[in-house]
Amino acid sequence: MQLDVDIRSKSFENVAGKRHDVLDGITFTLNAGEVGVVFGPSGCGKSTLLKILAGLDHDYQGQVARPPGARLGIVFQEPRLLPWRSVEENVRLVAPHIEDIRLSTLFEVLELSAHRNHFPGELSLGLARRVALARAFAVEPDFLILDEPLASLDNALAGRLRDQIATLVASRQMMTLLVTHDLDDAVRLGDRLFFLSARPGRILHVETIATPRAKRSEPEIDEIKMRLSQLDLANM
Amino acid sequence: MLRLLSFALFVATWWIASFLVGETKLPAPPAVMTAMMSEARSGALFLNLGVTLARVALAFTLAMALGSAIGYLMGRVRLANRLGDPWLILLLNLPALVVIVLAYIWAGLTEVAAIVAIAINKLPTAVVTLREGARALDPALDEMATAFALPRGRAFRHVILPQLAPYIAAAARSGLSLVWKIVLVAELLGRPNGVGFEIGVAFQLFDIPLLLAYSLSFAAVVLVIEILLVQPFETRLSRWRLRAA
Numbered sequence: 001m002q003l004d005v006d007i008r009s010k011s012f013e014n015v016a017g018k019r020h021d022v023l024d025g026i027t028f029t030l031n032a033g034e035v036g037v038v039f040g041p042s043g044c045g046k047s048t049l050l051k052i053l054a055g056l057d058h059d060y061q062g063q064v065a066r067p068p069g070a071r072l073g074i075v076f077q078e079p080r081l082l083p084w085r086s087v088e089e090n091v092r093l094v095a096p097h098i099e100d101i102r103l104s105t106l107f108e109v110l111e112l113s114a115h116r117n118h119f120p121g122e123l124s125l126g127l128a129r130r131v132a133l134a135r136a137f138a139v140e141p142d143f144l145i146l147d148e149p150l151a152s153l154d155n156a157l158a159g160r161l162r163d164q165i166a167t168l169v170a171s172r173q174m175m176t177l178l179v180t181h182d183l184d185d186a187v188r189l190g191d192r193l194f195f196l197s198a199r200p201g202r203i204l205h206v207e208t209i210a211t212p213r214a215k216r217s218e219p220e221i222d223e224i225k226m227r228l229s230q231l232d233l234a235n236m
Numbered sequence: 237m238l239r240l241l242s243f244a245l246f247v248a249t250w251w252i253a254s255f256l257v258g259e260t261k262l263p264a265p266p267a268v269m270t271a272m273m274s275e276a277r278s279g280a281l282f283l284n285l286g287v288t289l290a291r292v293a294l295a296f297t298l299a300m301a302l303g304s305a306i307g308y309l310m311g312r313v314r315l316a317n318r319l320g321d322p323w324l325i326l327l328l329n330l331p332a333l334v335v336i337v338l339a340y341i342w343a344g345l346t347e348v349a350a351i352v353a354i355a356i357n358k359l360p361t362a363v364v365t366l367r368e369g370a371r372a373l374d375p376a377l378d379e380m381a382t383a384f385a386l387p388r389g390r391a392f393r394h395v396i397l398p399q400l401a402p403y404i405a406a407a408a409r410s411g412l413s414l415v416w417k418i419v420l421v422a423e424l425l426g427r428p429n430g431v432g433f434e435i436g437v438a439f440q441l442f443d444i445p446l447l448l449a450y451s452l453s454f455a456a457v458v459l460v461i462e463i464l465l466v467q468p469f470e471t472r473l474s475r476w477r478l479r480a481a
Binding site: 074 | 386
């Protein structure tokens with residue numbers, strides 16, 4: 001199972017009728033069991049790219065071949081939970097046939113067991129993100145999209161959530177695509193890193209990390225980060 | 237308790253007013269009560285209230301169902317809005333009396349004509365409110381439903397409908413009060429029974445106790461329906477809001 005992406009261009013027309021190019025040449029493939037990371041500056045079209053990959057936007061030049069019948073799990077930047085449904089109902093909505101044991105395990109891993117009956121309005125952003133994660137994993141996705149799941153959380157919380165994501169990603173053979181603008185998250189979670197340019201976004205550099213996620217040592221992570229931050233991406 | 241007090245205050249004001257202007261113009265509460273009791277004993281009161289209520293229920297349901305569907309469509313589909321908008325403006329500004337009279341002329345003095353006329357009066361306000369609701373739907377949640385491949389029915393029930401609920405409640409609330417008012421006019425003009433008809437009779441006989449007896453019983457029914465049905469329904473719909481921190 002693999003995802004083939006070949007987006008030649010994508011542009012928007014603003015209210016004044018002026019065209020803006022958002023994406024310009026994004027080509028890659030992603031295999032099952034692989035975590036791809038889209039890394040780039042704010043406003044480079046990352047979220048637009050995800051929308052296209054998620055099948056929410058069909059207005060672009062190029063081709064995206066998703067494996068037929070692949071189930072999609074997605075965590076949007078804002079949690080996008082239904083405020084009028086409890087945490088558990090939000091998850092069961094997209095996965096009506098989930099077994100109770102699996103749901104309990106999922107809630108346990110994400111430390112949500114105590115919040116099952118809360119409404120999203122009663123949760124902090126960190127908790128709401130975790131509910132969104134639980135929802136995405138509940139559908140047993142073949143293709144998982146995570147749009148900045150760790151943004152605007154404090155370091156300790158972000159670190160914990162990152163470990164939880166790593167645990168969940170390792171538990172299932174699927175294609176995962178993570179969007180982030182944090183190099184540390186990218187190196188710790190990703191297998192292949194796609195560096196995007198400023199708008200209009202195109203791929204500047206692909207970094208493949210051969211060591212499996214669980215076996216990466218701190219010095220190795222530091223070494224990769226150091227090397228990547230020295231790449232003069234702005235002038236490529 | 238507070239409601240009881242305010243009711244007592246109402247009766248007291250009425251009684252004092254009736255002393256001031258004289259029994260012939262404004263009968264005191266006991267006279268109206270007597271008229272009410274005699275109508276109740278003969279069964280006429282309940283029959284007429286029942287008939288009026290049935291008309292309200294039918295016209296209200298018809299207008300809400302049709303109005304919600306049209307309003308939702310107009311809010312979601314631009315073409316539908318373009319096509320429907322002139323009609324909507326026409327209906328919104330058409331006086332209730334015109335609709336009722338025309339309905340009676342074209343369809344005869346029938347039950348169907350009465351109910352359709354009442355429903356047509358309420359329809360455009362339901363359409364306008366629901367159109368606003370459909371326009372205010374959160375596209376982010378739509379995307380969520382699409383991304384997770386929620387079946388249409390499920391998405392409508394869990395994602396769309398709760399967002400429309402406050403608009404439906406608002407349309408129901410304003411629509412119900414409109415229907416209460418118009419149903420009496422329709423009955424006065426072309427029905428042989430119902431509260432509106434009885435009020436018309438009382439008016440022609442200048443029987444003020446009877447007139448007040450029917451008006452107040454009708455008002456009481458409206459109040460009971462509001463308190464027992466409409467308000468609990470609204471509270472239920474917004475329970476997730478109340479609990480939010």
